[in-house]
Amino acid sequence: MSSVAVRAEGLVKTFGSTRALDGVDLEIPTGTVLGLLGPNGAGKTTAVRILTTLLRPDAGRAFVAGHDVVADPQAVRRSIGLSGQYAAVDENLTGTENLYMVGRLYGLNRADAQARAKELIGRFRLTDAADRPSRTYSGGMRRRLDLAGALVAEPLVVVLDEPTTGLDPRGRMDTWEVIGELVSDGATVLLTTQYLEEADQLADEILVVDRGKVIAQGSADQLKAGVGGERLDIVVADAAHLAAARAALTAVGVGEPVVDEHQRRVSVKVEAGPKALIEALRALDRDSVGVLDVGLHRPTLDDVFLALTGHTAEEAEPAEKKRGKG
Ligand SMILES: Nc1ncnc2c1ncn2[C@@H]1O[C@H](COP(=O)(O)OP(=O)(O)OP(=O)(O)O)[C@@H](O)[C@H]1O
Ligand SMILES: [Mg+2]
Known part of the structure; x- marks a missing residue:
């Protein structure tokens, strides 16, 4: 080939x-x-x-x-x-029977179809359920x-x-x-x-x-x-600690952190996410900063879509499909 x-x-x-x-x-x-x-x-x-x-x-x-x-x-x-x-x-056939049937449809002889079914049942960790109807x-x-x-x-x-x-x-x-x-x-x-x-x-x-x-x-x-990689978010318990959190995230992130004073949240883009997260938490702990919440945000399909098309994946459905949903 x-x-x-x-x-x-x-x-x-x-x-x-x-x-x-x-x-x-x-x-x-x-x-x-x-x-x-x-x-x-x-x-x-x-x-x-x-x-x-x-x-x-x-x-x-x-x-x-x-x-x-x-x-x-x-x-x-x-x-x-x-x-x-x-x-x-086929709901009424057992796992083994399903695979045996497929093997026969593909032209394997009885012995080969049986052997192949057994091998695949084992490989896909279905041995315990092999002889139960697949509807269960x-x-x-x-x-x-x-x-x-x-x-x-x-x-x-x-x-x-x-x-x-x-x-x-x-x-x-x-x-x-x-x-x-x-x-x-x-x-x-x-x-x-x-x-x-x-x-x-x-x-x-x-x-x-x-x-x-x-x-x-x-x-x-x-x-x-293309959508800016991973993001680390930290929410501090006390607004007075925003500056310390900002400093900690500046040290581990790529570029300038974004501070949301109202939510008491500081966010920054990171490259090695888990490592950055651990380092940031260590620094904050040293400074006795109370952390309410922490999260590593990986880009989702929605983020990729938003970056590429300006609309989210949800909005990407053709108009007629959406109308059907009312
Ligand atoms: N047999 C069909 N008759 C009419 N429209 C169809 C038919 N098959 C697919 N479509 C339409 O073509 C478009 C693409 O459908 P398709 O099933 O390929 O999408 P998909 O990416 O597999 O979606 P999903 O993630 O929901 O499975 C949709 O708008 C769908 O409504
Ligand atoms: Mg599909």
């Missing part, structure tokens, strides 16, 4: 008056993870559906493992494992089972559409771990997410999408730097 596992050029897809994709280019080098980051309605699932041959583009071209998604969908499907936005598991699984377990299903056929490219949306923090951490393992095994991954933090954890390269267009591209660090 060439060194580029997935390539798309000028993808366009329109639904009625909605331009779900408005000329998207992307490229995923083999063995790397591309994160498609964007809010509701940005066009992430539409891109996923085109790349996995479930939908034809109106214009543009895309290749997966060298195969054209329109001209040679069969070959593309053989190269891809998909875990969709909503976990697709928690959301996180279902998600892991669905991810396992995407790997049954040992695909070259794994596509994960919002793999952690709807999971609790524990489920999210578990899923990140599994995806991390996948990646260290050398898989090429296309991942969509609404969380900058998630793209940060998992992706080598991030494309920020908004209304069907790629509006920014880079590593998480580059995107964060």
Whole structure:
């Protein structure tokens, strides 16, 4: 296979008056993870559906493992494992049976399908629940089972559409771990997410999408730097201590701190956030400054959006979707 596992050029897809994709280019080098980051309605699932041959583009071209998604969908499907936005598991089958069935659908013989199911059940930490109907699984377990299903056929490219949306923090951490393992095994991954933090954890390269267009591209660090990096906030108990807090934050921050006298809060941009936080607290403690609250603020998708587009991710939804919500 060439060194580029997935390539798309000028993808366009329109639904009625909605331009779900408005000329998207992307490229995923083999063995790397591309994160498609964007809010509701940005066009992430539409891109996923085109790349996995479930939908034809109106214009543009895309290749997966060298195969054209329109001209040679069969070959593309053989190269891809998909875990969709909503976990697709058969509720009445057990975890093992679900994976066995997928293996048989992909043409594995009984013994191989059985062996593969067992291996993946272990790898995704579902052994204890392997023989229970999957309707008894928690959301996180279902998600892991669905991810396992995407790997049954040992695909070259794994596509994960919002793999952690709807999971609790524990489920999210578990899923990140599994995806991390996948990646260290050398898989090429296309991942969509609404969380900058998630793209940060998992992706080598991030494309920020908004209304069907790629509006920014880079590593998480580059995107964060674009919005000013991390910020350290300290709220002091007594307004008389604002000057001391300001001095402490000047010493650990980048540039001038901002003082909000009314909230008794001092904020400063920082580079090594946790280290700056510890140093600032030590200094304040030495000066006997009472601290009411302290926080390290990492840029969120909203911050990135605001910096890039002048509107927040929430406002980025197409007008017609919003109207529907009243
Ligand atoms: N089958 C369809 N028919 C009509 N409109 C559609 C269809 N599929 C998607 N759209 C519209 O296209 C736009 C992009 O949708 P898409 O599902 O790709 O967004 P998304 O980024 O995956 O959003 P989410 O984070 O909510 O999953 C939205 O405005 C959506 O309403
Ligand atoms: Mg989607």
